[in-house]
Amino acid sequence: MTVMVPSTTPATSRPVPLGRQALDSALFQFDQAADHLGLDDGLRTMLATPRRSLTVAVPVRRENGRMDVVQGYRVQHNISRGPAKGGVRFHPATDIHEITALAMMMTWKCALVGIPYGGAKGGVAVDPGALTTRELERVTRRYVNEILPLIGPEKDIPAPDVGTDEQTMAWIMDTYSVNAGYSVPGVVTGKPTTLGGSLGRAGATSRGVRIATLSALGRDPDGVTVAVQGFGKVGALAAQYLSDAGCRVVAVSDATGAVADRGGLDVTALRAYNKESGGLYGYRHADALTHDELLELDVDVLVPAALEGALTAENAPRVRARLIVEGANGPTTPEADEILTGSGTTIVPDILANAGGVIVSYLEWVQNAQASSWSTDAVDDRLRAMMDQAFGEVRALAAAQRFTLRQAAHAIGVGRVAEAHRIRGLYP
Ligand code: GLU
Numbered sequence: 001m002t003v004m005v006p007s008t009t010p011a012t013s014r015p016v017p018l019g020r021q022a023l024d025s026a027l028f029q030f031d032q033a034a035d036h037l038g039l040d041d042g043l044r045t046m047l048a049t050p051r052r053s054l055t056v057a058v059p060v061r062r063e064n065g066r067m068d069v070v071q072g073y074r075v076q077h078n079i080s081r082g083p084a085k086g087g088v089r090f091h092p093a094t095d096i097h098e099i100t101a102l103a104m105m106m107t108w109k110c111a112l113v114g115i116p117y118g119g120a121k122g123g124v125a126v127d128p129g130a131l132t133t134r135e136l137e138r139v140t141r142r143y144v145n146e147i148l149p150l151i152g153p154e155k156d157i158p159a160p161d162v163g164t165d166e167q168t169m170a171w172i173m174d175t176y177s178v179n180a181g182y183s184v185p186g187v188v189t190g191k192p193t194t195l196g197g198s199l200g201r202a203g204a205t206s207r208g209v210r211i212a213t214l215s216a217l218g219r220d221p222d223g224v225t226v227a228v229q230g231f232g233k234v235g236a237l238a239a240q241y242l243s244d245a246g247c248r249v250v251a252v253s254d255a256t257g258a259v260a261d262r263g264g265l266d267v268t269a270l271r272a273y274n275k276e277s278g279g280l281y282g283y284r285h286a287d288a289l290t291h292d293e294l295l296e297l298d299v300d301v302l303v304p305a306a307l308e309g310a311l312t313a314e315n316a317p318r319v320r321a322r323l324i325v326e327g328a329n330g331p332t333t334p335e336a337d338e339i340l341t342g343s344g345t346t347i348v349p350d351i352l353a354n355a356g357g358v359i360v361s362y363l364e365w366v367q368n369a370q371a372s373s374w375s376t377d378a379v380d381d382r383l384r385a386m387m388d389q390a391f392g393e394v395r396a397l398a399a400a401q402r403f404t405l406r407q408a409a410h411a412i413g414v415g416r417v418a419e420a421h422r423i424r425g426l427y428p
Pocket of ligand 1: 085086087088157158159160161162189329354355357358359361
């Protein structure tokens with residue numbers, strides 16, 4: 001957990017860092033949409049560039065008294081349709097490029113599902129698993145303090161992402177509120193319900209993944225085989241909900257290992273094991289397999305629900321799933337996308353497939369603004385309606401223009417943001 005010291009190895013001999021790859025992929029997808037929409041150069045540059053980008057040094061006092069300094073980021077990619085919105089990621093490998101890419105994806109995602117937000121993302125380059133709870137709290141509060149001028153319920157609203165959770169959001173809400181002098185629940189979403197969090201927010205991304213999967217399947221899910229890569233907040237519950245819906249979840253993986261059972265895994269038991277032992281490694285009631293084997297299994301549906309760049313030009317030719325539903329942001333590189341779509345695989349893109357999280361974040365923010373609280377059913381009904389609406393629009397445009405679902409989703413998302421820019425005009 002120390003600051004990265006620049007390497008002395010010449011840049012040319014180093015592989016492209018993952019964050020840079022994620023940004024290149026996001027820019028590639030944006031460029032395609034801009035081509036489809038015929039955007040002029042000025043607007044193209046405007047939409048490809050984040051409006052605000054902040055890098056901060058976060059000093060943190062360790063339990064042993066030592067002080068470490070880690071890098072933190074908050075990028076507001078766009079704020080034309082409303083406040084910036086997006087999660088905060090705690091991951092040792094995160095960098096400004098990755099956060100910029102993820103912020104851009106949030107802009108298109110919010111526009112696509114019709115919620116009045118721009119896009120943002122934050123990150124701190126720490127491994128939350130290597131910190132004590134008190135260290136984690138100190139990192140969070142100090143990071144929030146550094147980005148304080150940027151955030152607020154009308155400016156930029158953080159939420160959970162990889163490596164952060166309800167507790168992180170509670171600390172963010174508290175740090176912001178103490179500075180304001182009064183409670184400001186609407187400054188974050190994905191909070192505990194005691195602090196104004198929404199019922200149904202915790203599993204919202206995964207419920208959205210289920211809605212997207214069943215909608216893309218368009219048939220009875222009974223016996224449909226599924227492999228889920230990533231068994232974290234999104235993947236574990238997506239596996240559970242898909243299993244509850246009648247699918248046969250035959251393989252799941254996390255950073256510690258992968259397990260499979262052709263007859264179908266007991267997802268409830270796996271989640272309990274995972275909670276107790278901190279990972280899937282060592283689970284005895286299924287066969288162990290490698291991460292690569294999971295991605296290449298002969299299944300109907302593959303749900304990549306971990307990090308960016310899981311499906312690449314290298315492994316895409318061996319992927320046998322006919323339907324891929326992107327629970328993670330950016331799991332498929334553009335090269336892999338071309339190979340997979342070329343071989344007839346349908347991909348439900350991230351900005352549609354995992355939009356359930358930010359949809360219910362929006363519903364939470366609305367409840368906070370109204371100082372009210374809705375029932376789980378009311379939240380779930382709105383989530384379903386908004387997912388169905390977005391999926392219907394994407395499907396219709398894809399059919400009309402012979403686009404892939406990804407191209408259609410980006411054309412809609414980018415198109416709405418471009419339209420907002422055009423109507424607002426340029427100041428001064
Ligand atoms: N981190 C989630 C995402 O990538 C949720 C963001 C939010 O709720 O603001 O969509």
